[in-house]
Amino acid sequence: MNALIAVPLQSTTTTSQPFANVEIPTLLLSGIVWVPTIVALALLLFPDRTDAHRARLRSVALTAVGLVAALGVLMWYGFRDQGATFAYEEKRNWMQALGTSYHLGVDGVSMPVLLLSTILFLTAVLASYRVRDRVKEYFFFLLLLETGVNGVLSSLDYLLFFLFWGMQLVPAFFLIGTWGGGPRRLQVAWKYLAFGLVSSGLLLLAILVTAARAPSHTFDIPTLHDAHLPVAVATLAFFLFLGAFALQLPVFPLHTGFVDAQSEAPAPVAAVLAGVVTKLGAYGLIRVNLGEFQDVLHKFRVPLLALALLTIIWPAVAALRQDDLRRLIGYVVVSRLGFLVLATVSAQPVAVNGGVVLMVADGLSAGALIYLAASLIERTNTRSVRAMGGLASRMPRGAVLWIFAALASIGLPGLAGFVGQFLVFLGAYSADRKATTIALLGVLLTAGVLVWTIQRLFFGPLPESLGSVRDLGSLELSYTITLVSLIFLIGIIPGFMLLDNVNFGVLTLLTRGTG
Template identity: 30%
Template structure:
């Protein structure tokens, strides 16, 4: 019997978390943090083992399948597996979480509870990407909500209770749509209900049902992505979170929304996606422009980076709605790229706050001479965020742009207008990021900060964390196939499925908005 790699990557950190209360500790968390770091590193090695020992990137279907029947009458089973859509995100999750454990080194307040929640999130978030049963997906989706709520409410800033409550109301409320749609899909057509993805894919859902289900899931996943105007919880959560929680929010949590859109809205509801795809493109453009302009106006450093994250996730929406293998591949790469870049920027935000004790840009300035290494790290990560050529963000955004502009599913006029509007956000990004660097490190020196002796430069631990993130950022930027080849087959199969559905549901063109799509089928309705 082969080793259950995916089940181990989910259950191992959760089981290890249950051991934490019994570990003797003096109260400073020194033993606990080493224990948690070791567990997250082992979990990362387990996911790497899954990739190396049982995953074939050339296979488009499900691999590493592990299935145990629980309640046949309810169609409930422990079913996990991985394909090109989930495997890269499983690796990203375990990688970011291990670095977040190292970033949490300074935590001394209730360390046992903190690392207990961190390990629970590790297993829960891997489960979101690995489970192949919609009811299990819902349970995993809910499992990570409570740890995030507590991590915000206990270790957050002055408005932590407000931010945590807003987070739980938005995300838990939207999760009800997943449960309702999942039950409707499982019981659709009668017979024995089944929540497994393979069984749901085989069902012949009517177009009206797909539209209903797609709309509900779009709301649920749009909150997590997040899509404007369902985004307002994110700046508040980031504004109050600590550095390791930032890394988990930006590096993993937002990617759950993008993954779920691909897995459910596109793969399971292709005809609904054919109708909603133009809306996704428009919402993506709105995300890019609105969040970029809002980030430009922020004077709080955390909120500025938070809105930057929302802007970058707009490219994911455009790529998913592109009906193009290149564009969809770019959306996938953008999720991975932003997971790495977002985690690095928020880690630096936390490190900077530890030294300056302020998040207001108006209170910073002139610290570049005292923190030269920190300035170098900030500059490199900011250049990665603004999509400098040679870094992963440039490749992913270029793939999304090219894939959408060359897609034959949309009219030339629609493609030009959307691409031109999205380019506005691309232009604004370097403006607000570079001006942010100038305000933090240059300009007139803040007299109060200048008198502080705690403005020490970057420590070895901090340099190591950023270096670990920069290696894949630069590696993917220079040779993107190292990542795109891991999911190419699955993405091509997914796009083929959605374009086949597109040809089935479209009607004669009423105007010039969208014209002859792929497969030479009639045009989508406006």
């Protein structure tokens, strides 16, 4: 495994020949980012006229995401807090005139989310067996989406970051608009794209402002983190970044487009969107708004906390009245994202550690809930929670898995959500007591929504129309059980699974921001 141990290459900046220093380990991150795109392009050459063709397309896509997930796990295995800031760092010359470079690297904050992304995309391809038309294009866009997401998580250069940001937006638009379930899918896709374009625009503006005003002419994220910006510029850049990431998260009141997308998108896409694409916003908040502009963050703490609380409480309240199962889950996902904002704004090491765990935990449980909801909807031919009931007798396995995923979402001890939530609360409390107390009430609301939903979906008498519903098949079990067992493992041994390697990155990030 020696080849996999992350050795940061500090001397790469001196190269004049772009590929002089390439060793195998340094290509790992590039692999995790670009393998999906390469396979996506290759997919375009395959035919998709017959069922056999489609099966082949599916297995090629599965191989790609499987390979990426294996890379992710291996990298996590080799990933250690080694005293250097970034692991698996790659830096190559690229458009030097602009002050930009192809700079990739991960630390304790981004690596767990990257791992989550690879796992969620693996499950998403597995869960895509329901897609029957235009299979080739579907997997093409799904793989492009993975490149975009992984690229955002691993880029250490703002321009690169921006490019990947755009790359995760466009495929999502096509996936929702084309393979979405309902008649409103076009409208919803456009709305999603509009939100995303505004987000990209703000992001580009923010990057340009930051880079232009920095003492050294560069887009390099670590370099800019250390740079001192004039207060006015820093404040402007902070709010531009905040706007971009808040749209991506989304925070209240920008969440309606996301919730619509949740109800219209095909289930695997919805799971990826809720599980990891939203986390890009949270990651951006932590990486940039907290890592670079911590002083500004402190200055505007109170309104930001209010934003976090609104994002926690409002969607949880609105979720109470949702009858569409997928919309309901969408609202719960948004509510949970508020805790990430809370963790970021508190700027406490314990809370940010918790935030990283919470990103992974909520990503896993949101994915599991959405997959299971899709299975329920497919079998019952309805999205209405009211029309379901008593399903535990017909699908005991589905009920058990759903209950675990739901309990993970409300922070039951022993499951992943608890560790993150507990750390966020412990840390955030020392930053702001009132806000944390109100956030606790948000947990209560989410618990109310999810427990009530459990009862309405699975308990009580079985309606006659649902008499012939079948339990989950082995394929559905494979990916939902994967997610639920990860939720379990992180909940029981969080140190070994995640946290041991997170803290160093968090501390470095926090100390840089103040420097």
